[in-house]
Amino acid sequence: MFTSERAFSGFAVKDIDEARAFYGDTLGIPVQLMEMGILELTLGSGAKVMVYPKPDHEPAVFTIMNFDVDDVEAAVDDLNARGVATKIYDDADFPTDDKGISRDMGPEIAWFRDPSGNVLSVLKAS
Template identity: 30%
Template sequence: MLDGATTHAVLPAMDMERATRFYTEKVGAQQRAAVEGATFFSVGDSEFSIYPTANSNRGGHTQMGLRVPDCRAVVAELRSRGVEFEEYDFPGLKTVDGVADIGGGGSAAWFKDSEGNIIGVVQVPI
């Protein structure tokens, strides 16, 4: 029944124009379409959308993950565009200069978008 299905993240935005600028200018996403109630983007081979909401609660967890071949290179590129990365120090997870070693040769980093959504950048060995 779900053969051929794809997934995409749907992120809340209190200010659609601000969020659209953030994703196109800072993240480098391509805006694909804007309809009443949603704006659709692509980044790499993935797609996601934002929708307007007055609710400012973002849940405090990663809401979208971007799997990349080189986490540190992506972090450097996004930083050059003005993206600020989070620093974490939890048992079993510590970032150094915004990047955490997640074992097995993998690494991860997280940033908040203009709306407070937490976006992860992860390099996983496959």
Template identity: 30%
Template sequence: MLKDQQVGAVLPAQDIARARAYYSEKLGLEPENPDDDDNLQYKCGDGTGFFLYQTPNAGTARNTQMGWMVSDVAATVAELRDKGVTFEDYDFPGLKTENGIATMPDGSAAAWFLDTEGNILSLTQTG
């Protein structure tokens, strides 16, 4: 029933203006509804997107909440670092980052960063 349908993420933000500035300045994303002041809708590749809404509950999740599939994680990390994005370093059983990038069991690469609202976002290398 849902397997062929597009999906999108829903992310919380304590300060929607601060989040909007971060997503614009650091990630190069502009909302589809620029006049709204309590929620923002973003479109990304292949008809995907996400919704950011204001709530005091932002930043409480300790898991990855949304991720982008990219062709080159190292290049994307470097580009985002140049814009001031800080990547997380992890050292868990089965997952260790080096310079912010982990090599996954299947050989792909992944990296994680936090937005201004405490949401954990990821990059995963495709193919």
């Protein structure tokens, strides 16, 4: 029978070792190497995310994962201190300030990329 009880999401990266270092060491997400070179991220909610290698990987053209935070500016400062660039958009579609924070299009949000070019965000959703 279909159920969403054990559903999970996943996305591709070009280099699994880079991904393990970025998600585990840089972002501090618990990462486990699974069979066939697949990573399993365990988010604070307990949700699991599968990260799989794809040699001909092309980054998604949309945000693949969002991190809901209490203070976007503090999260951006923390990411920047970890070496993560949050100023990735500078155009009319996504106007952002010097830190890469969009403050005028809904909730405050800042985007950043993983080493494979996938887009992630920190935002104040709640």
